[in-house]
Amino acid sequence: MNAPACPAVEPRLTSLSHGGGCGCKIAPGVLSEILKGTVALPVPAELLVGIETSDDAAVYRLNDEQALIATTDFFMPIVDDPHDFGRIAATNAISDVYAMGGRPILALALVGMPINVLSTATIGRILEGGASVCRAAGIPIAGGHTIDSVEPIYGLVALGLVHPSRVKRNADARAGDVLVLGKPLGVGVMSAALKKGRLDAAGYDLMIASTTQLNTAGPDLAELPGVHALTDVTGFGLAGHALELARGSRHEVVIDWASVPLHEGVRDLAAQGLVTGASGRNWAGYHADVVLPEGFADVDTALLCDPQTSGGLLVSCAPQSLGAVMDIFQRHGFARAAVVGEVRAAPTPRLRVR
Structure with a gap:
């Protein structure tokens, strides 16, 4: 059988994908509708983290x-440069291991490509x-799987290890905690502008630097009891x-919008x-489940909901641990890590923006 001809x-x-990067995710409302009818499976005692709080990974x-x-x-391409696309997708996949407080140990590649449209050199x-x-x-x-696909798809299965006592879930925030965000927002806006x-x-260059920066601070953060x-x-x-x-912690999360770092220029792009x-x-x-302040601008709502591909870590920590958290972020090269809010006790879990 002859090999597929490479296109001239x-x-x-990005022209081959209907959505790019983490913007490809199924909308949260649709996803909830899909999952509500799934049959619960037996959960072994060894499964420390499953699907119950929509966490970043299973443990x-x-x-x-x-x-x-x-x-x-x-996901599908967020950029046109094939090498950059591969870098972004891999960084994004490995991030979930770091977000659980673990260290990655190996990966498997997931590859779906339109082989009659893209050359083997581009796919390579x-x-x-x-x-x-x-x-x-x-x-x-260490391996992977490939298919012939209508749209280009690339990513990883990522595996890691963590001490059971250092697993960091998204459901264990405590009232009184402060919130720290490791990277600025705006990647979705940048990707829309690029397309x-x-x-x-x-x-x-700013977009690539952000989306290919590994969230290596995760394991060191997980070692902090606070x-x-x-x-x-x-x-x-x-x-x-x-x-x-x-929702996982059953508290109110408060975001101080003026303190949230944005990538340079993205607010102007969003306003356009x-x-x-x-x-x-x-x-x-x-x-x-979101409470906005009176007069909150539409452009700010768009940025608040902007899908981040390979975005930053969001840390909930005791106030007395804030200095150590910021030191770890700085040591790992996250110069724009910032305190962006707090966690408060409340009768109804929700997000409040002020």
Whole structure:
């Protein structure tokens, strides 16, 4: 059988996908509708974290000293450069291991490509990008699976290890905690601008730097007794993932919007209408549990719900541990980590923005 012919002129990667990066996620309201009819399966005592609080990964106790973290993440292109696409997708997938407080040990590649549309050289560059990130994380790509797909899809299954006592769930925030966000927001807006040819070279470089920065602070944060909850901000935006934290802990999460760091230029881009469709779907899915201040601008609502691809860690910690948390972020190169809110006792779990 003859191999598929390589196309003479290849299309932009982003032109082949109906959505890019973590903006591909099924909207939270639709996802809840899909999952509500699933049949509950027996849960072994060794399963420390499952699907009950929509956490970042599953965690299974192996013994008294080790628990296995298992997660997977994959999506369609958010950028046109194949090597950058691979890097972003791999960084995003590995992040969930760090978000549970663990250290990655290996990955499996998930590859779906339109082989009659993209050349083997382009597909190889995507895989090389992912492999470069795994090398930076100190782990091998030990296998994987490939399919011929209508849209380009790439990601990883990522496995890691953590001590059972240091697992950091998104459900264990405590009243009185302060919230720290590791990376600025705005990746979704940047991706929308890129797709429409409105993102300049400096904006693109900033986007790549953010989305390929591994969340290596996670394990060190997990060693702090004062860090109670940990998650990463991805496709559901800061509002969605903060709301998951609120629902899991059954508290009110308060976000000080003026303190939330934004990538340079994204507010102006959002004001020009350069936002993703996922931002609106996110808001439609969870707005009933979000309280906004009077006069909160539409552009700020869009940024609050902006889907982050390979976004920052969101940490809930005791006030007396804040200095140590900030020191860890700085040591790992997260110069714009910032205190963005607090956790308060409340009769109804919700997110409040002030």
